[in-house]
Amino acid sequence: MKPTKRNKLVLKLPARIFFFVFILILFASSIFLLFYDGREVDDDKLLFEYSINQNIKYDVDIYESSLFEVDNLGMNQTYVANLVRDINFNFAYNYIYNIQNPLTYEYSAKAIIRGNYSAPGSSEVSQLVTREFDLIERTFNEANFGNQVNINEDIVINYSFFNDIVNQFRDEINLPISALIEIIFEVRTTAIVNNRAIPDTKVMRVSFPLNQQAFRIALDYESEFSNSFYEEAGIIEEERNLYEFIPFVLGVLLILIMKTKFYFFEPLNNYQKKIKKILKTYSDIIVIVNSEISKEGLEIVEVKSFDEMLDLEAQLNYPIVFWERQEKEIGEFTFVHQGVLYKYVLTNETDKL
Numbered sequence: 001m002k003p004t005k006r007n008k009l010v011l012k013l014p015a016r017i018f019f020f021v022f023i024l025i026l027f028a029s030s031i032f033l034l035f036y037d038g039r040e041v042d043d044d045k046l047l048f049e050y051s052i053n054q055n056i057k058y059d060v061d062i063y064e065s066s067l068f069e070v071d072n073l074g075m076n077q078t079y080v081a082n083l084v085r086d087i088n089f090n091f092a093y094n095y096i097y098n099i100q101n102p103l104t105y106e107y108s109a110k111a112i113i114r115g116n117y118s119a120p121g122s123s124e125v126s127q128l129v130t131r132e133f134d135l136i137e138r139t140f141n142e143a144n145f146g147n148q149v150n151i152n153e154d155i156v157i158n159y160s161f162f163n164d165i166v167n168q169f170r171d172e173i174n175l176p177i178s179a180l181i182e183i184i185f186e187v188r189t190t191a192i193v194n195n196r197a198i199p200d201t202k203v204m205r206v207s208f209p210l211n212q213q214a215f216r217i218a219l220d221y222e223s224e225f226s227n228s229f230y231e232e233a234g235i236i237e238e239e240r241n242l243y244e245f246i247p248f249v250l251g252v253l254l255i256l257i258m259k260t261k262f263y264f265f266e267p268l269n270n271y272q273k274k275i276k277k278i279l280k281t282y283s284d285i286i287v288i289v290n291s292e293i294s295k296e297g298l299e300i301v302e303v304k305s306f307d308e309m310l311d312l313e314a315q316l317n318y319p320i321v322f323w324e325r326q327e328k329e330i331g332e333f334t335f336v337h338q339g340v341l342y343k344y345v346l347t348n349e350t351d352k353l
Contacts, residue, residue, distance in 0.1 A: 048193045050097035051226040056185075056204055056219050061086040078214050084159040087217070091185045091204055093151040099193075103143045107151055107187040109136035113162060113210070115169060115179045117289070126289045128177060129169055129319055135183070151187060166210045172318065173336045174298070179210040198229060271348040275331050278306065278346075279322070286333075287319045293334055295341055303344040309333055312342055 060073045062083045073079065097103065115129040135155050143149050166179040183206040191198045204221035268276070279286060303309055312335050313320055321334045325345075335342040 045231045046098075047229045047231040048097065048099065048101070048191065048198060049226070049228040050095060050191070050200070052096075052200070052202060052222075052224070053092075053094045054202060054204055054221050054223055054225075055092040056206060056221060057090045057092075058206075058217065059088050060084055061088065075217075078216050080214050081159070081163065081212060087157040087159060089155045089157065089183065089206060091151070091153045091155065093149075093185075093187050093202070093204075095149040095187075095189055095200075097147050097191060100147055101191055101193055103149065103189060103191045104140070105143065105149050105151075105187065105189040106138055106140045107136070107153075107185070108134070108138040109153065109155060109183065109185045110134050111157070111162070112182045112184065113165060113179060114182065115166060115177045117175055117177050124290055126287055128173070128175070128287050128321070131165065136185075149189065153185070155183065155185075157181075157183070163210045169318075170211065172338070174339070175293070175336075177211070180207055181210055182207045193229070194231070200227070269328065269348050271331070271346065271350070272328055274346060274350070275324075282310070282320070285313050285319055286322050288322050290323075292323050292325070292332075293321055293336070293341075298336065298339060298341040301340055301342050303333075303342050306333065306344055306346070309335060309342065309344050312337070 058075055060077075060079055062068060062071055062073060062079075063085055064071065065083050067080070067083070091109070093107070095103075095105070111133045113129070113131040113133075114127060116125045117128045118125045136153060162181050166177070170177050185204040186201065187203075188201045189199065202222065202225070204219075206217060206219055208217045209215045279288070303312075309320055316335075316337055318335065318337060321336075322331060323334070324331050329348055331346045333344045333346070
């Protein structure tokens with residue numbers, strides 16, 4: 001098949017002049033609004049302010065061992081995986097605001113296991129599996145009285161439970177993988193001030209590796225945060241950020257209008273259309289790798305259609321691995337289970353998915 005030539009379409013001069021003048025007017029208007037003296041913040045017109053304090057504490061319960069005289073270890077240590085029984089986390093969140101306005105809030109916590117694979121001799125890492133576990137289901141509440149919200153939640157992580165999941169998956173696919181567990185505690189608040197919503201989202205994260213002999217625990221959160229909103233002619237002060245950003249965007253548009261050219265790119269062939277649809281529709285169950293998975297020692301079964309691959313994935317709950325054998329022409333989907341490699345090959349001539 002001969003490559004298709006690119007067709008070039010240049011925007012006509014009258015249209016370019018019209019867009020240039022239009023963008024220029026918007027640019028001038030935004031500059032005027034940005035420096036207009038009537039929009040200066042008056043410290044006496046404080047509309048709303050709030051502050052947030054967050055904290056994570058934890059300790060580690062261990063099995064009886066001759067190495068330790070205690071059965072519980074504190075924070076910021078290196079932990080021997082075989083001795084760890086439970087990790088006890090405490091998530092604390094405090095939101096204080098200056099006026100007694102209705103405020104709604106919601107929070108949740110989940111654990112995510114991420115299993116990664118790196119081919120021998122390659123620095124690129126592919127994510128093979130992701131598993132999520134709800135630790136605290138999303139909780140909704142309202143703070144109609146007072147001027148603060150306090151959340152204090154304890155979460156116990158059984159290390160062996162999550163580590164066994166990774167080991168089982170590693171044995172099933174017969175690939176060396178590295179794994180990480182991430183605990184995400186998220187709080188969302190919405191204050192209503194002068195019929196306007198003022199939202200805020202804060203996330204506290206904990207992460208540590210699985211499938212290792214020893215590990216450390218990493219914490220990632222913002223311990224202190226504050227924000228203020230001012231009333232100026234009915235406009236909240238944070239909106240000034242928008243007016244500061246608009247001139248930059250419009251300036252870029254002005255340059256592009258002067259040199260506007262639009263291109264129609266080479267049309268997709270049948271293979272590209274099919275693979276684009278598959279990867280978009282099933283992105284949550286497909287892992288893309290840059291090199292072919294080793295087939296040594298595996299029984300290979302040719303699968304007739306992609307629907308059969310989907311049926312296998314639904315039954316066994318393991319990801320489908322995609323490797324593009326020949327760019328824009330041939331793609332290979334594989335699925336490994338109990339020593340058997342199921343393979344489906346998609347080409348430009350394939351009629352049935």
